[in-house]
Amino acid sequence: MTESTSLDPDEQNELIQSVGRSLVREMPDDWQSISFTFNSLVGVDTASILMSREKGGMEPAMPSMKAMEIMEELRSGMYQPGKGAWFVARYELARSGRYSVDFDYDSEPEFEFPIAPSSYAEDLEYFPRDDQNVPLWLRQKLDEVQNG
Structure with missing residues (x-):
């Protein structure tokens, strides 16, 4: 977990472009499009890539660790007091x-493995949200922690 540091729009854009460059470096020469999904909580990240090739069809690919690290930095830097941090990023290239x-900022992240409700509480502690910005699904996770 890194210290939350606010990024201005130019810094955000530079990181977004860095993610794109990192993704492209990992693709075969005949790639045509990339659909990258990044799900995140403090200390828990998963990502998936679907790539199309010249011959057609979509196939999975592995995201680089560099792309994952940049996305973590971007999430932290895009935190907005009261609104929180985003949970899911979808990058189409x-x-x-x-x-x-x-x-x-509102949809529940989809992880490939079970996540303890306490992880959601930790994320909310690290990236606080005003009450009106806490989605119902997140309230339910927090209730599980309290009633647990």
Whole structure:
């Protein structure tokens, strides 16, 4: 876990572009598009990539550790007091260089393994949210910790 440091929009954009460069370095020469999903809580991250190739179809690929590290830094740096930190980032990248990134502050992250409710409480402690910005699914996780 790193200390939360706010990033300005230019710094955020530079990190987003760094993620794209890192992803592309790991792709085969004939890649056409990349769909990268990053799910995160403090101390828990998972990522998945679906890549299309010239011959067609989508296939999984492995994200680089560098891309994962940059996404962790981006999440921490994009924390907004009261709003919190995003849980899921979706990065779409085309061979032409066009890209889009969606940062989801409200949806439950989808991990490939069970996550203890206390991990969600730790995330909220590290990235506090105003009460109106705590989604229902997160309230339920926090209730599990309290009633646990």
